[in-house]
Amino acid sequence: MTDLKATLKSLIIETLDLEDISPEDIVDSEPLFGEGLGLDSIDALELGLAIKKTFDVKIEANSEKTKEHFYSINNLVLFIEQN
């Protein structure tokens, strides 16, 4: 699980070109979008694609649950492990 968190953080930084952010700056329980890391809707699409490609998981675009899955690193880890 710790490895998956580290992989996800690296993936977020690499995919979204977050030059000034290191994995340690991303707090597991904090929101990724809006406040917290401050990502926006285009980032969400980009990140969704990267997660789909890397972990071979199916993401439903218009589901309220998808919002929950993408809320934080902790939620993403749970989502990927369950799929």
Add this chain to the structure above:
Amino acid sequence: MKVYIKNINVWLQGLDNSLSLTSWANNELKLAEDFIIPKPQYYPKGQLRRLSPFSKIALHCLDIPAALSQNLPLIFASQHGDLAKTITLIKDAALGEDLSPTKFALSVHNATSGLFSIATNNTAATTTISAGANTFFEGLIEASMQCQQTNTQVIYSYCDLDVPEEYRQFEQEKPARCITMILSSKRENHNLAAIDIALNNAKADSENTSPAELSFIRHFYSKNNQTIASGNYLISLDFKSCS
């Protein structure tokens, strides 16, 4: 038709100040093969990561106080647009891969002018032009017409980079080049030069095979008032009776 240059920013393969551009124009300086991509200083830091080299160069040249603050119409011209980005999308599509949403959204021809208008809260009209090898002059014609018609100042921005190797068979190597000008229809103090535009009725093509935009940069910085012929137009710069 005559319009006046109030401000100009040129970025040519890394050269971006009048001293170095004047040296290049006078054949005292050669262009380097490599260059550092500039960062537009006014651009929101968090959004810089989304900008491609093409957008960074174009937005860097738009860093003119009047362009950033006066809500002026923008005419943006580029023959190829962000071709380096387009080709990565085409390759992904050919491999059956999903396309990057960010790259796709920002690969359209008016993406850079859109990024500029969002960053500067500019709500004036934007026109985007691509017109083959004559793009720089055709864009200049559009900008001049809008300037004359509305009697206001306009921003004219032209940007093209060398094409990726995959397209080399269609176009010889050219330096990365960007020109942004604030154009006005009024003869006023502090104008830098007047641009005279006439129809090239005789279709007298310039013997100079240099692209029109490079001739324009060279003429501007070497204060050369000889006519540049390209496609349908003849253009000359007047440095004496402009202000």
